[in-house]
Amino acid sequence: MRTIELVVMALRAILGNPMRTILTMLGVIIGVSSVVTLVAIGQGAQVQIEKQYENLGTNLIVANVLGRGRAQQLDYNDLMQLEMLPEIGAMAPTVNKNNSNVKFEHNEDQFNVVGTNDRYLEMMKGEMASGRFLVDGDLEFRSSVAVLGSETATTLFPGEDPLGKVVTIEGISFNVIGVMQKKGSTIGGTSLDTSVIVPLETARRTFKIGSITTTYVEAATKDDLTQAQTTLTQYLTYKFKSSNGFRLLNQDQLMNARVAASSTLTNQLISVACISLLVGGIGIMNIMLVTISERTREIGIRKSIGAKRRNILLQFLVEAAVISSLGGLIGLILGCALSWAIPLINPAQATKLSLDVGIYAFLFSALVGIIFGLYPANKASKLRPIDALRFD
Template identity: 40%
Template sequence: MNAREAVKTAFQTIISYKLRTFLTMLGIVIGISSVIILVSLGNGTKQQVQGKIQNLGTNLIYVNIIGRGSKNTVSYEETMNLAQLRGIQAISPVISETATVKRSEKLADGIEISGINSSYQAIRALSLKKGRFISPLDFDYRTRVAVLGSNIAQNFFGFINPIGETIQINGVTFRVIGVLKPKGNSIAGSDDDRVLLPASTTERTFYAQGIKSIFIQAQNSKMVQPVLKNLDKKLKALFRNDTNSYKLLNQQDMLDTANSVSNLMTYMLTGIAAISLVVGGIGIMNIMLVSVTERTREIGIRKALGAKRRDILFQFLTEAVLITVIAGLIGILLGISGSFTVKSVAGIEAVISMAVLWVSLLFSIMIGLVFGIVPAYKAAKLNPIDALHYE
């Protein structure tokens, strides 16, 4: 029996048992489609996280002050002394608070407030849509001025030009001096939904006790590692060699961590989805064993007419592989459509890899071969006389 005849016979058998074949395919279809959806969503999530990290700014270093005992923050002076270290281009403390913001009848709770200095704009690569940014004089004189994120400006002012207008933050009046261009989300949050104030004004308004977050920009990518080493030495001295009192992060560290977590989650979810492929393979083996029993007389007739063991083996193995190939193709189509459906409904980015599609198809063929070999071998070794007398 040649391959063409085997495939033709397999098709005829599949069509003869439509419902049984469909139920047999179901496990493979679900497994393949689940793997494709999970991997594509995992790849999309990874790209989104990478974009958010890269959106933080060029050569960014982030310092998180945890503190120990009586010293759990650093002062503004201690922060700015770090700027003297070799390789640092710009530095800005960030005092983070939440507040109630009001303008006329509009009021919103839980608005993010960031107390920063004039270097924050360059470090975070922010652009102004209107007005100006916070200046050194604003910091020195603790002026009550505010720069609004694009979403904040839209929510409170609509189409009115906010420059020169006032808002109340926790009951304190601030004059709006600038509005940021939309930038979108980053791993550090969205400046579109923040109000930026001079750090000195924020300290006084919110009675903030020191600084816990610092953004630092290295002069270039080659200087990132030397700056990290110098920062580590300086902070060790400030916290008496207690390295648990602070954390240093740069873009590459964030990317490596994010990729590691994303890959781990993708592998775990893919492994869980792959279990259904194994279950589907067992279902195929089971149904093929039933088929061998039902077609025992047919096998006996074929052998009586001259069919050899390898012909019977090849025929039943072809049927098993054909079932898994069709199921794999259906699973691939459902996986692609499912990925785009999740993307449109949930807003999660989906990146479909051609490699995953090919691997899925090859894996379905392998399942057909592995789980089809036992029924095929059982059919091939049947004695023709016993098979002809089987009822």
């Protein structure tokens, strides 16, 4: 008997009981559609992350001082000397005071306060919406001035122009000199939009922050990146008398770290979805066993007129495989539809469909049907014709 005839036969048997068939398929449908959707979400997130780093340029290095290095303080002016080296374009050392209380009149919230220099804005690819960013003089005179992120501004000054107003950060007054444009993206966990930027030394002294923790370094050109990284390593190793006190990450490494974090989560979700696919397979096995005991007489008739074990085995195996792959196909379509609909409902959640994952999920569902159909089909094929015919 040819395969196509077997499939047609299986389809007819399946369509004879559509409600049961759909219920049987449900597990596989849910499994496949969630795998497809979750992969699309995961890949969408990856594309989003890549896009965020893309417009930053690839020659940024982030130097983090780790716990062991904190005993040794980095001096701002010493650090800035490195800027004179040909391979280094610009440097922006920063100190952070996360979740600081920032207040204007009755509006109050927690924001991340960043103490840095005038290079910071450009290195973060930020732009000003109004006013100005920090300048050399602000640092030199340790002025109490602040530049607000777009979200910070709208929270503290709803419908008002923040320029020239005075905000208090942890109870200390700062003049607002500028507001940055909305950026949307986050770099290394710090979002420009929800920050308050003040001159570095002002922040250190006012908030009693010890050491510079994070320094953004821009290599002069893409080709200088390696050299810049080497120079920084040497300098920091010399400073900390050890290579354990700090960590250097370039753009690619930063991006990869974030992509890895996001794909770990996605992979865990996908494994849960795969388990539901397996549960769907068990559902198919269950229903196939019921089907076979209902169709014992049919098996007896077929055997009496000459069906061999192989014919019966194949008939029920194909039936299980057709159920599961039909379920897989429906799940695939559903998954594609969901992946398409999710960004429409939640624009922040990008999705990216990948054809090969869809095909794998579909093939996996067909495989699940075959594996879980094997036991019932084998059981059917082993029925003795005389017992099967006597069955009512």
